[in-house]
Amino acid sequence: MDISPSVNRRQFVAGAGVIVAATAGAATLAACGSNDSSSATTTSAAASTTAAPGVLAPVAQIPVGGGIIVDGVVLTQPSAGKISGFTATCTHEGCKLSGVTDGKIDCPCHGSKFNLDGTVAHGPAATPLPAVAVKVSDGNVVRG
Structure with a gap:
């Protein structure tokens, strides 16, 4: 008897998108909270x-x-x-x-x-x- 959940391709891709978005959001928040001005660069x-x-x-x-x-x-x-x-x-x-x-x-x-x-x-x-x-x-x- 197989008890592992079945995930189709669409569900997998949607889940991966949520993980990527959450990771990017966390990185953005971490950058906003930094007081270290040496990491900021001005490009224009x-x-x-x-x-x-x-x-x-x-x-x-x-x-x-x-x-x-x-x-x-x-x-x-x-x-x-x-x-x-x-x-x-x-x-x-x-x-x-x-x-x-x-x-x-x-x-x-x-x-x-x-x-x-x-x-x-x-x-x-x-x-x-x-x-x-x-x-x-x-x-x-x-x-x-």
């Missing part, structure tokens, strides 16, 4: 500004002659202290811009490039990036 401007509401990025994180993309905004610093903001959506077909390299804002979809002042450097985009109002407050760039 967006991650480093979550503690200060309204702050897009510290000015120090925006390279002179370059820029960064954070929270759907391209922040550029063409010259020291001159900060500009633009939408991070390409005006050609609405793709999300991927970054700023060699003084140009890049669109990965069709190769459009924009200058640090939002104007088109290379098409197929024909329209400049719309400006986003930003200002510097206490060394941080905020919407403004």
Whole structure:
């Protein structure tokens, strides 16, 4: 007489999902409760500004002659202290811009490039990036 429970594939997979979810949840809670700041790493401007509401990025994180993309905004610093903001959506077909390299804002979809002042450097985009109002407050760039 076989007294072992019978588990079909669907029940097994569902049970495994619950175990994985519970393990991930416990790991997340353990990380939240940690006071050890040495284990935290910042990988982007967006991650480093979550503690200060309204702050897009510290000015120090925006390279002179370059820029960064954070929270759907391209922040550029063409010259020291001159900060500009633009939408991070390409005006050609609405793709999300991927970054700023060699003084140009890049669109990965069709190769459009924009200058640090939002104007088109290379098409197929024909329209400049719309400006986003930003200002510097206490060394941080905020919407403004």
